[in-house]
Amino acid sequence: MRNSVKIQTRRKDPARFLPYAFIAPLAAYLLIFHAYPLMQEFILSTTYTSLLDPSLREFVGLDNYRDVLGDPEFHKVLRITAIYTVICVSGGVGLGLLVALLLDFNFRGRGLARALITIPWAAPPVAVALIFIWMYNAQFGIFNDILSGLGISAEPINWLDDPQRALPAVLFATIWQIFPFSSVVILSALQGVQSELREAAIIDGADKLSVFKAVVWPTIRPTVAILALLLTVWSLRRFDVIWVMTQGGPLGETNTLVIDLYRRAFVYLDLGHAAAVGVIGVCIALVVTFIYFWLSARADRAAGK
Amino acid sequence: MNRSWAFHFRILAVLAVLGIAAFPVYWMAVTSMTSSEELFAGSPRLLPDPAQIGTYARALVSTPLLTWLGNSLIIALGTTALSLLLAILPAYALSRMSFRGKLLLALGLFVTQMLPEAMLVVPLYDIFSRFALLDSLTGLILANTAFAVPVVTWILKGAIDGIPTEIEEAARIDGCSRVGIVLTIVLPLIAPTLAAVAVIAFFQGWNEYVFAQTFISDESLKVASVGLASFVGELSTPMDTVMAVGLTYTLPAVVFYLLVQRYIVAGMTSGGVKG
Numbered sequence: 001m002r003n004s005v006k007i008q009t010r011r012k013d014p015a016r017f018l019p020y021a022f023i024a025p026l027a028a029y030l031l032i033f034h035a036y037p038l039m040q041e042f043i044l045s046t047t048y049t050s051l052l053d054p055s056l057r058e059f060v061g062l063d064n065y066r067d068v069l070g071d072p073e074f075h076k077v078l079r080i081t082a083i084y085t086v087i088c089v090s091g092g093v094g095l096g097l098l099v100a101l102l103l104d105f106n107f108r109g110r111g112l113a114r115a116l117i118t119i120p121w122a123a124p125p126v127a128v129a130l131i132f133i134w135m136y137n138a139q140f141g142i143f144n145d146i147l148s149g150l151g152i153s154a155e156p157i158n159w160l161d162d163p164q165r166a167l168p169a170v171l172f173a174t175i176w177q178i179f180p181f182s183s184v185v186i187l188s189a190l191q192g193v194q195s196e197l198r199e200a201a202i203i204d205g206a207d208k209l210s211v212f213k214a215v216v217w218p219t220i221r222p223t224v225a226i227l228a229l230l231l232t233v234w235s236l237r238r239f240d241v242i243w244v245m246t247q248g249g250p251l252g253e254t255n256t257l258v259i260d261l262y263r264r265a266f267v268y269l270d271l272g273h274a275a276a277v278g279v280i281g282v283c284i285a286l287v288v289t290f291i292y293f294w295l296s297a298r299a300d301r302a303a304g305k
Numbered sequence: 306m307n308r309s310w311a312f313h314f315r316i317l318a319v320l321a322v323l324g325i326a327a328f329p330v331y332w333m334a335v336t337s338m339t340s341s342e343e344l345f346a347g348s349p350r351l352l353p354d355p356a357q358i359g360t361y362a363r364a365l366v367s368t369p370l371l372t373w374l375g376n377s378l379i380i381a382l383g384t385t386a387l388s389l390l391l392a393i394l395p396a397y398a399l400s401r402m403s404f405r406g407k408l409l410l411a412l413g414l415f416v417t418q419m420l421p422e423a424m425l426v427v428p429l430y431d432i433f434s435r436f437a438l439l440d441s442l443t444g445l446i447l448a449n450t451a452f453a454v455p456v457v458t459w460i461l462k463g464a465i466d467g468i469p470t471e472i473e474e475a476a477r478i479d480g481c482s483r484v485g486i487v488l489t490i491v492l493p494l495i496a497p498t499l500a501a502v503a504v505i506a507f508f509q510g511w512n513e514y515v516f517a518q519t520f521i522s523d524e525s526l527k528v529a530s531v532g533l534a535s536f537v538g539e540l541s542t543p544m545d546t547v548m549a550v551g552l553t554y555t556l557p558a559v560v561f562y563l564l565v566q567r568y569i570v571a572g573m574t575s576g577g578v579k580g
Contacts, residue, residue: 122562237421
């Protein structure tokens with residue numbers, strides 16, 4: 001609003017309605033495709049409804065929520081969602097930051113390197129899942145060949161079917177896909193670091209770590225904070241890579257919230273409980289959204305906008 | 306001397322990271338061009354075998370690859386067109402005009418950016434079944450646009466914020482209408498951002514999986530993401546063919562992205578990430 005031009009609005013000025021004409025189609029679209037389905041989801045969550053005949057609904061009040069929240073399996077879902085999200089975000093941001101710092105110097109082919117680094121981010125998630133399934137193959141996958149070549153493990157490991165290893169394997173594939181985005185975003189934030197300040201610090205004899213702490217980090221910190229929240233939201237909503245690689249298995253070890261929701265609806269055909277999980281998920285997403293909103297408003301204020 | 310040693314070490318580290326970034330896609334290419342006998346032999350083949358290029362011809366014949374890619378392209382282009390159409394004027398209004406409900410719209414755009422697709426898949430399935438939008442590419446375009454348009458609007462608003470208002474005022478005095486100003490003055494100035502959001506919307510459609518998997522059962526309407534995923538756990542298609550299909554789906558996306566990535570980074574950082 002601070003950037004906008006106040007338009008002259010007199011009582012009979014038809015221009016008064018212009019903003020509403022501009023936003024009406026989008027507002028209607030959001031109401032039809034977000035607000036209405038959300039309301040439907042909420043209504044469904046208070047009923048017993050089977051996918052076999054969704055028109056037959058039996059009102060059960062908050063029973064679905066009681067069932068879901070009291071279910072030890074769902075506690076496991078929440079735990080796995082939290083683990084998956086925290087490791088995706090810390091891995092994605094950490095690796096992204098390291099690679100950005102690594103690429104932030106002058107060398108021939110820098111432009112090419114910065115372009116090539118984004119290949120994982122550009123690849124479709126389902127294709128990523130498929131190639132990683134093949135690379136993780138116990139008998140013929142390149143992963144086990146590399147591990148035995150490096151002398152780490154000679155015996156073939158069945159990555160995606162092993163309850164202990166499936167989540168790390170899925171996390172590895174996910175972080176491989178998302179770290180380029182972090183790198184690119186942090187690289188562009190690094191351009192805001194004032195080179196005079198950095199050089200002055202180096203002349204004063206500061207070592208690399210203190211230069212980073214005193215000059216580089218304060219400049220990129222707001223960007224990293226927003227990035228971390230974006231990655232959090234994306235991890236909460238990621239479906240394709242996990243579903244194609246494991247469908248939530250083995251033994252529910254990769255069953256994140258959205259996977260659990262989908263299984264309840266389209267494998268067990270239980271729309272009511274699925275909707276309850278969905279509403280819980282929406283609440284979690286909303287909390288994260290408000291943190292994001294609040295942080296970016298604070299970052300704007302700090303930047304004096 | 307010491308410095309140049311550090312420099313070379315750094316270059317090596319860059320090469321290692323690039324190798325890790327590119328390897329899986331490279332491995333897809335190698336696998337697609339390795340004969341079945343060699344795939345299941347003791348040691349893996351590290352370079353593609355040019356003699357196996359025929360895998361791609363076989364993939365075209367033995368899988369509905371072209372149908373899948375065609376449907377994905379329709380979805381991607383439809384999502385792009387509809388998202389831009391819906392987003393441009395509201396982005397301008399959010400940036401330049403003051404009106405009641407503005408904060409509500411901004412908040413709505415923020416919240417909808419955060420909603421997971423999978424969380425709306427149940428109610429959308431229900432709604433689509435009532436309006437005959439299941440098993441229809443139009444339905445998929447509508448659903449994908451719902452998830453592309455918030456971020457597109459938001460980024461465009463950020464780009465319009467960056468244009469000085471004086472440029473428009475001159476045109477306004479000349480009696481140019483608001484819509485005219487948007488079309489003839491604002492849009493050309495934010496062309497790079499328009500390119501960026503078009504690509505973001507395109508990828509939303511090209512990559513999308515959960516709606517396509519759930520809403521489409523007609524084989525002739527399957528998209529590439531769903532077709533590719535259907536190979537998982539299915540043993541009748543040889544692995545080289547599966548990877549050939551995978552690469553044919555991946556490569557256009559990667560090349561397209563590399564061509565325009567400059568604009569995407571600029572667009573995302575000007576409007577998206579900084580809010």
